[in-house]
Amino acid sequence: MSAAATPPVPHVPVRIFPDSEAASVQVARELATFIRERAAQGRSAVLGLATGSSPTRVYEELVRLHRQEGLSFRNVISFNLDEYYPMAPDSLQSYVRFMHEYLFDHVDIAPGNIHIPDGTIAADQVADFGRHYEEQIRAAGGIDWQLLGIGRTGHIGFNEPGSGPASRTRLITLDHITRTDAASDFYGEENVPRRAITMGVGTILEARHVVLLAWGEGKAAVVKRLVEGEPTDSVPATYLQHHPAVQVVLDEAAAAELSPRKTPWLAGEPCNWQQPALVRKAVTWLARELEKPILKLTDEDYNENGLSDLLANSGEAYTINIRVFNELQHTITGWPGGKPNADDTYRPERATPFPKRVLIFSPHPDDDVISMGGTLLRLVEQGHEVHVAYQTSGNIAVFDEDVIRFAEFVADYDELFRFDEQPAENLYQRVADFLRNKQPGQVDSEEVQQIKGLIRRGEAKSALRYAGLDPDTRAHFQDLPFYETGRVRKKPLGEEDIRLTMALLEQLQPHQIFAAGDLSDPHGTHRVCLAAIMQAVQRLRAEGCAWLSDCRVWLYRGAWQEWDIDQIEMAVPLSPQELTRKRRAIFKHQSQKDRPLFPGADQREFWQRAEARNRTTARLYDQLGLPEYEGIEAFVEWITD
Template identity: 80%
Template sequence: MNLLEARAERIPTTIYPDSEQASVAVAREVARLIRERAAQGRPAVLGLATGSTPTRLYEELVRLHREEGLSFANVISFNLDEYYPMTPSSLQSYVRFMHEYLFDHIDIRPENVHIPDGTVPPEQVAEFCRRYEEQIREAGGIDLQLLGIGRTGHIGFNEPGSGPASRTRLITLDHITRTDAASDFYGEEHVPRRALTMGVGTILEAHEIVLLAWGEGKAAVVKRMTEGEPTDSVPATYLQRHPHVRVVLDEAASAELTRVKTPWLAGIASNWQRPATVRKAVTWLAHQLAKPILKLTDEEYNEHGLSDLLAESGPAYSINIKVFNELQHTITGWPGGKPDADDTYRPERALPPHKRVLIFSPHPDDDVISMGGTLLRLVDQGHEVHVAYQTSGNIAVFDDEAIRFADFAAEYDQLFQQNDPAGEQFYHRVSDFLHTKAPGQVDSAEVQQLKGLIRRGEAKAALRYAGLDPDQRAHFQDLPFYETGRVRKKPLGEEDIQLTINLLNQIRPQQLYAAGDLSDPHGTHRVCLAAIFEAIHRLQAAGSEWLPDCWVWLYRGAWQEWDVDQIEMAVPLSPQELIRKRRAIFKHQSQKDRPLFPGADQREFWQRAEERNRTTAKLYDQLGLPEYEAIEAFVRWHF
């Protein structure tokens, strides 16, 4: 396994290619500790975290228990935190989380499980916290503490302002933390304002600490944690004071580290034979100096840590021309390839002139939000475009929107079917359920189906606007992993993969688009991409005849955009095309005005998309390339 060793960070940091490999590796470390302690006749004391980050690690521990005999009989566990107030049976309870992901599937003794109690009366909270610390000491201290990290830099629920001496206590949650948790609670207004958490000082007393972080969304705070000065404003920075701490990242979460983003500034030798490395360095220098690429000088390369590049590939003039041409060749108004044209320097092939195109959309609106302009261009240029909506997106529909459609169904029945009570009965069942629904309660099967139909109808409307017949070109997969009625989904399953394989074999695309945006806070994009990758790998292993002629392009969704140096196809949009894209997005009326799960960005999705597309165009312009209104960006996946 090719791992990058820590160099510039103040905390030893290991980068894995993806979170899957990282999770499995750390799970094996945990298993080794458990077995070592068992052989010594001692308990293994684990500090456990919750959230989406450690779930794959817990799945691997369960597999090790079931298939390799790993016993947890000698394990004592202490969880970091719990919302307050919170009953153990609540959907968002960390007690429930730990049982669903780990405790119900292993042989840990119930008396050895410790989780902060969200039901403790207020007057007993201080005593509970004191006793929690005492129980940790009585167990001999925590041998291995697993941590995640929040966007505010919190570990556990130690929000900004938490010092290195803080102990287990009741704390008020930061607004950003509550915003990030809003999807789990079906709205920020339902997120508890307080939580019980181990303190920073409590965490630092663990014998060993491993912090895990996945995805581009964590990259900025990871950089602050590992490279910044220790400060109360980013409590995770105090991990720098621990003698046995490690940070484990996937490549996406490492993106902002100095040794990854600008290794030349860290004195790390770079491989200047790789065009991607040179492109990254040159675009970085141009942005630093706010100058077009073709105006960069030898002196500026030397003064900004790029003397090795200059010595190996200079002079600056030659480097500038090379990188400028590479970026210029990414720009194309023909995303499906330009017929009867020399495609030597174009990102897509000229032949066949009219391609079968399959666009995978994780949610029913990701296609138009993320690549709506390109979709319109592909249709206008005569390609056979199909869109696969991988999930129903039903949890992202407001309850009152569902009632409005149920009301329409009842009125429709009365108007056209005369005295048929079925529609009215349906309306009353839906209405009664939603009016008595508790915050975070799972929708009934009928409500889930209704909300799914709302999203499906909007997706069809957007395709009709784009000039496609949804009855022929829309494919609603409704992948089973998503259909839980909850924000928390099931792991990717065999049925999800088979449905994807079947669709690929049905369409046999020559061009495929997929969401490569791993910053989606709900994790749906990540699972949908994994289904596509696994399906393609299996088809490849089976010797699929059509697959070698298929090129895969990755777009990014509403949460992140590709850096300019990564872009391999840039599709420029005119002002008129940007308006057409906006109108296609507007067809998704249930997501208009205020999405149910907006994430950290409170703007509407069309606003985010336009800002992102305009920013990409501006960056190209600043580098000295043609000036466009907007640009949609893609990276090719070479499977």
């Protein structure tokens, strides 16, 4: 084996589930079993609890178990990990409010058994509060069961890089990355508190049992460091490697960078080389590792880099190279809707029917053009009947000053415009008064939310017109109810969301569906929107809808992350002119231009991200020895059976 082929050693036990739903339900059931066992023994169950997006489904399942299966929390004593500082308990972003909304208000836990760091105490009292918090934990007998998430900096609780294994409950300054990740909850990074009170790493390590949850591609890199890296205060979560009873619970996406998943041939895992997808993954990895085109890989390259078993199983390098090269070549198509009157044996899309009825689902009002704008333009030009369903209003992502600008415009044309049968100047005054007195993080009034939604809707229509589509007949604004909270934190996917999606599918009966598979979206909207589509399709299939047998579902990415090259099943090349046209379509979304309200970790504008990812994908194809293009948009097929 070469140095590159040295198997990494996992340092903590890992459990991987197909998705976060299955993982969360299982963790909740295990926690419920522990609570019941302690109750049967007449003992308290002392729980350390986390906030953030990772544990929410666990809490929802615990509430269900309480309501439907009699799980009691009367013997539970809870200690939360952290709280922003300063922070009023009734603030929208308060972890006190979070815990009550997701768990405490729905179960029978005694109020006196709830402990959460106090974000209202004076700064000179925080040190004493930290010592008292530690004393309360000890007085309760110590934490039995600690639930954790993990931040991109590797923090557990709010123990940022630099936090040592002996650290205790204290006030800490938040890392810039942590504040950036929290910006959406606070409607802008400038509103995020710079400090927080957190249990220390040492406090966490004293828990008898620790379960850390991580979901999505965005956590994959830091999970790899936790599981396979060495303990270091630059990634405080790595100190969990010293804990005798820790489990890391992941979904497939968060586990993607772990060696048994990414390079199983280096991790000592048994490999089934009869699986074409695994062979393709290995060969593209080898070519990229050695910076060689696929067709130039040699027997020695395979043998010296941990792939001798593949060579022994599949024959000489040349045979393997040709097979994988052809598979990649067959993903490339300039006809994303299928080429009529052509042999489609080796094309990713079938030639018939032509033209196709195409339905593009866009979670936000700009995801269609950001992630697959070039493909959308080409589908229209090639004569397909293209429809776009905008699943949410996107209203929270509009700056307040844009609302003022549009309200002023309406007021200037008062004799032509009315709002609820009131003069438009009254609209302007109401909006201006509300926004003038609006507090950081405050939910917009219904009137302001509606205006922001109309701004996003108008931009989406403009982009469709630019693409050659009539928005009156080809745009479908679903405004799914789960999103319409006026807050970054959304409701869970509901029956009405699925029913609306089913109704649109039944109405259009498309031959092709495009949906966002970009699950790294830090706000979770993409994940919920995709779940709505998948559940709708599965229900319709169970009901025997015949049109689904002639429908293919393609998943796109691009706004937050791109598909790995070994995953791509359809690659649509873009010329320089097409990439420019795609950029112009994105520019129609003016409220998201220059500086999006919620940029996430990537501070570039969305058009810059999209172009960079399109060019990177094209460059990878070129480096592997395939044709060179200006850009490529990539898709993976979702098999609905």
